[in-house]
Amino acid sequence: MSQLLEVSGISVTFDGFRAINNLSFNIGPAELRAIIGPNGAGKTTFMDIVTGKTRPDEGKVLWGDMSRNLVGLNEARIAQEGIGRKFQKPTVFEDQTVEENLMMALQNNRNAFSVMFWKPADVDMTRVAELAAEIGLANDLRRKSGELSHGQKQWLEIGMLLAQEPKLLLVDEPAAGMTPEERAKTTDILVEAAKTRAVVVVEHDMEFVRRLGCKVTVLHEGSVLAEGSLDHVTANQEVIDVYLGR
Amino acid sequence: MQRSFLMKNPSVMIFLAVLAVFTVLVTVGSEAFGAGFISTSFVKTLGKTLCLALIAVAMDLVWGYAGILSLGHFAFFGLGGYMIGMWLMYERTKEIVVSSLSQGSIPPTDQEIVDGIGSQIFGVVGSSEFPVIWAFADSLFLQLVLVVAVPGLLALVFGWLAFRSRVTGVYLSILTQAMTLALSLYLFQNDSGLRGNNGLSGLQNLPGVTASQDDVSMWFFWGSALALALGYIFAAWIVAGKFGSVIRGIRDNEARVRFLGYSVEGYKLFLFTVTAMIAGVAGALYYPQAGIINPAEIAPIASIYLAVWVAIGGRGRLYGAVIGAVLVSLVSTFFTGGQAPDIDLGFYKVQWVDWWTILLGLSFVLVTLFAPQGIGGLFDLVSGRKHPDRHGADLGPDKGSLQEEEAER
Numbered sequence: 001m002s003q004l005l006e007v008s009g010i011s012v013t014f015d016g017f018r019a020i021n022n023l024s025f026n027i028g029p030a031e032l033r034a035i036i037g038p039n040g041a042g043k044t045t046f047m048d049i050v051t052g053k054t055r056p057d058e059g060k061v062l063w064g065d066m067s068r069n070l071v072g073l074n075e076a077r078i079a080q081e082g083i084g085r086k087f088q089k090p091t092v093f094e095d096q097t098v099e100e101n102l103m104m105a106l107q108n109n110r111n112a113f114s115v116m117f118w119k120p121a122d123v124d125m126t127r128v129a130e131l132a133a134e135i136g137l138a139n140d141l142r143r144k145s146g147e148l149s150h151g152q153k154q155w156l157e158i159g160m161l162l163a164q165e166p167k168l169l170l171v172d173e174p175a176a177g178m179t180p181e182e183r184a185k186t187t188d189i190l191v192e193a194a195k196t197r198a199v200v201v202v203e204h205d206m207e208f209v210r211r212l213g214c215k216v217t218v219l220h221e222g223s224v225l226a227e228g229s230l231d232h233v234t235a236n237q238e239v240i241d242v243y244l245g246r
Numbered sequence: 247m248q249r250s251f252l253m254k255n256p257s258v259m260i261f262l263a264v265l266a267v268f269t270v271l272v273t274v275g276s277e278a279f280g281a282g283f284i285s286t287s288f289v290k291t292l293g294k295t296l297c298l299a300l301i302a303v304a305m306d307l308v309w310g311y312a313g314i315l316s317l318g319h320f321a322f323f324g325l326g327g328y329m330i331g332m333w334l335m336y337e338r339t340k341e342i343v344v345s346s347l348s349q350g351s352i353p354p355t356d357q358e359i360v361d362g363i364g365s366q367i368f369g370v371v372g373s374s375e376f377p378v379i380w381a382f383a384d385s386l387f388l389q390l391v392l393v394v395a396v397p398g399l400l401a402l403v404f405g406w407l408a409f410r411s412r413v414t415g416v417y418l419s420i421l422t423q424a425m426t427l428a429l430s431l432y433l434f435q436n437d438s439g440l441r442g443n444n445g446l447s448g449l450q451n452l453p454g455v456t457a458s459q460d461d462v463s464m465w466f467f468w469g470s471a472l473a474l475a476l477g478y479i480f481a482a483w484i485v486a487g488k489f490g491s492v493i494r495g496i497r498d499n500e501a502r503v504r505f506l507g508y509s510v511e512g513y514k515l516f517l518f519t520v521t522a523m524i525a526g527v528a529g530a531l532y533y534p535q536a537g538i539i540n541p542a543e544i545a546p547i548a549s550i551y552l553a554v555w556v557a558i559g560g561r562g563r564l565y566g567a568v569i570g571a572v573l574v575s576l577v578s579t580f581f582t583g584g585q586a587p588d589i590d591l592g593f594y595k596v597q598w599v600d601w602w603t604i605l606l607g608l609s610f611v612l613v614t615l616f617a618p619q620g621i622g623g624l625f626d627l628v629s630g631r632k633h634p635d636r637h638g639a640d641l642g643p644d645k646g647s648l649q650e651e652e653a654e655r
Contacts, residue, residue, distance in 0.1 A: 118487065
């Protein structure tokens with residue numbers, strides 16, 4: 001199977017500190033993957049590089065069937081290519097309604113002039129309603145998103161990501177600060193999303209990763225330490241030493 | 247069925263109605279067309295105030311909605327004024343030169359007329375040659391194009407450089423202020439081609455028009471009211487749709503908008519340029535009513551006042567910007583025009599001409615601290631517009647999990 005994203009040999013150094021060291025990573029078009037690793041392992045920097053926020057010193061980020069190199073493109077261009085990102089802290093536009101948030105994320109032309117003359121068509125309204133139902137906010141469309149609870153904001157952000165219809169979804173600690181029921185629902189949303197697209201989840205919580213039931217990549221000091229099923233990597237002595245044993 | 251834009255935005259309807267009633271009242275009270283209890287000079291003050299309201303709307307778009315605190319919009323306003331002023335002064339001087347030369351025994355040549363205009367206009371700065379920038383001064387159409395083109399182009403180039411380097415926040419404000427200061431210092435020079443610190447004058451006289459100032463002042467008043475109405479509708483339309491969502495998103499979290507796939511720099515540049523053009527139009531209507539424009543009008547302090555008006559009126563709502571600009575500039579006219587009675591405290595005499603700025607500064611501080619929504623925030627009490635306000639203690643283990651009131655529902 002051809003790969004959707006192929007990260008090969010990237011390295012990046014901040015002020016002499018090597019945050020990512022010759023890291024390679026592949027993911028297929030419809031795959032769920034969890035990335036775990038101790039603090040400072042380079043998980044967030046890895047996402048920054050893929051989404052264009054940070055530029056690697058060396059290495060390639062190849063994308064899609066055409067194997068296009070994403071290094072050097074800006075964030076907006078990469079997002080338009082079909083890579084969506086969810087931040088650790090829920091970042092929704094609090095001063096705007098749930099509906100406005102979702103509308104903004106919908107897959108439409110991003111050009112300033114077409115946005116100016118854009119009017120929601122029936123398909124857009126239907127899509128927003130569908131998404132809202134999917135993330136459990138169907139009755140809150142008119143509420144300002146700042147009024148939502150923490151968990152609801154997390155879902156809204158996931159909903160916005162789904163609205164973008166990305167081919168690859170990068171999710172940073174989605175379950176942080178959620179109640180157990182909210183976690184279960186988040187798992188369902190992510191597993192469902194991964195049926196049609198690639199999803200990469202960065203997570204600390206082992207229990208959450210276990211429920212995702214997917215291949216796991218362990219990062220340590222900026223490179224891949226182990227890869228495989230959760231049982232496989234947790235049995236790995238090196239992984240136990242650097243991460244689990246502590 | 248889609249409802250029309252105006253029906254969906256009642257505040258626009260109310261604003262237009264208030265503006266229309268105001269325009270009719272002033273017309274009825276004017277010396278030219280009505281009872282005459284509003285003096286021509288006060289009609290001019292009101293007309294100028296409408297122009298200030300228009301630039302305040304532009305400022306609110308760029309600052310209140312998109313979060314770009316520009317301290318350069320009065321430079322665009324001044325440039326618009328200079329562009330129309332060049333045509334007014336050229337044509338007016340031409341009339342005078344032609345009539346004086348026609349007293350001679352032989353009719354003057356075209357070159358003699360142009361030379362005559364040149365020495366009349368530039369004699370004050372010790373020159374009689376027309377600088378290159380006056381090349382189109384004899385064409386009203388071209389100068390009107392320049393009213394929007396010059397501020398627009400300056401904003402485009404400046405904005406492109408600044409936004410591309412991702413300069414934001416207070417650093418961008420400082421940059422825009424530096425641009426304003428540089429422009430005003432340049433214009434102060436005699437060889438800038440725009441008569442240095444003398445500026446352009448006599449702009450209240452329209453070439454080829456024999457009507458009295460009573461009439462002319464009303465024409466400009468109507469023009470200003472129309473421009474404000476159109477500018478307001480445009481701004482309200484632009485912020486009502488998804489474009490408005492995106493720019494408010496940029497204000498609140500620029501990085502997030504970027505990851506949604508929107509080119510943040512492009513949106514900022516577009517808005518900065520368009521509002522600079524609106525400011526240019528406002529300036530082109532303002533200065534013929536003021537009669538004179540000089541580089542002091544472009545000084546950074548003017549743009550800072552603009553930010554103060556918008557803050558006092560209420561950022562992020564268009565009628566707030568209008569209220570702030572109208573209220574503060576009229577009150578300012580009252581206090582600095584010597585109409586406010588001095589207060590004699592016995593040991594000290596409070597003279598409002600001096601103390602007004604302190605009063606203004608104080609009210610700015612008070613609004614910022616205690617009423618960040620500005621005067622426009624008062625309308626929320628009536629309309630019931632609510633801001634996200636979560637009460638109650640967190641119930642869960644983490645900050646932000648379900649809160650008391652939500653759980654009780």
